Amino acid sequence: MSRLDSFIRRMTAQRDILNHICDGVKYLDGPVIELGLGNGRTYDHLRERFPDRRIIAFDRAVGSHKSSTPQPDNLIIGEIRDTAQTFVGVDAALVHADIGTGYDEKDAVTLTWLPQLAVALLAPQGIVASGLELRHPALEQLPLPASVKPGRYFLYRRVE
Amino acid sequence: MSRLDSFIRRMTAQRDILNHICDGVKYLDGPVIELGLGNGRTYDHLRERFPDRRIIAFDRAVGSHKSSTPQPDNLIIGEIRDTAQTFVGVDAALVHADIGTGYDEKDAVTLTWLPQLAVALLAPQGIVASGLELRHPALEQLPLPASVKPGRYFLYRRVE
Ligand SMILES: C[S@@+](CC[C@H](N)C(=O)[O-])C[C@H]1O[C@@H](n2cnc3c(N)ncnc32)[C@H](O)[C@@H]1O
Ligand code: NI
Ligand code: NI
Structure with a gap:
């Protein structure tokens, strides 16, 4: 299977998961957090699915298409590990994290801080969808x- | 339809088209030209489909995954409009061009030079697959x- 094949599968999994959870997320208050805005395609999808919800997007640099670039107060630029600290306790209904790099060593570093950050951003019962597997006692698959x-792709609920 | 939905459809179309034409391309001599290497996912797909074929990739900068980065002599860095001139007459069996930007104004500029460049790179009866529509008398859909x-996605054969 080529990297193109697996990319299509991963993007499709991401989209199907976001569609799958969106009814459930509607019963939770709180913003949606997009970790890794990238081109903004997933942001656009989230916006379509959650039209009335605040969506806060994070990236180390703005690389999004003009049509999928959040307003300045919902676009947080910098290293997520640092910038997201300000949002701890924001009680997000949904955290989506697509920040895998395709390099195991780099992803291993991300995984030293991403699981606890996701938990700290989420409301109780909040949902996280992630391209990387998250292991944390407060996250139930x-x-x-x-x-x-x-x-x-990975899907969890905050249970503690 | 969100930009994520249309991206998945475009990537799937690209993959299906490349799979569809690969038997036909095997009857043509000449290299495969990848205009727009990007992350290298499609390059990886081409390499899987054409294991014995020279594949020459072009981009303005190297942004490909380590595992999908061509050897230096098959990786041409710079503005394609300029760098590809050296390869005019190379008689490519296949040209694949995924260099749309999602901005109509920018793509319109690309389309002032891409169709004739594709023709100039192709062998007679060579095939071009493109994310942008190419209009040229020598290209038959x-x-x-x-x-x-x-x-x-768009698919043509050089008929002149
Ligand atoms: C795979 S892309 C996301 C693609 C996105 N889902 C889309 O629809 O275009 C990952 C993005 O996360 C950003 N990123 C990854 N790790 C980061 C970090 N630690 N801090 C800030 N940004 C990060 C990268 O800059 C990149 O733009
Ligand atoms: Ni469902
Ligand atoms: Ni076929």
């Missing part, structure tokens, strides 16, 4: 939609 | 695979 093969 | 909606 949720069933994936049938279209998504386990391990392709 | 080829039927798309059934999975690809017309207008999502």
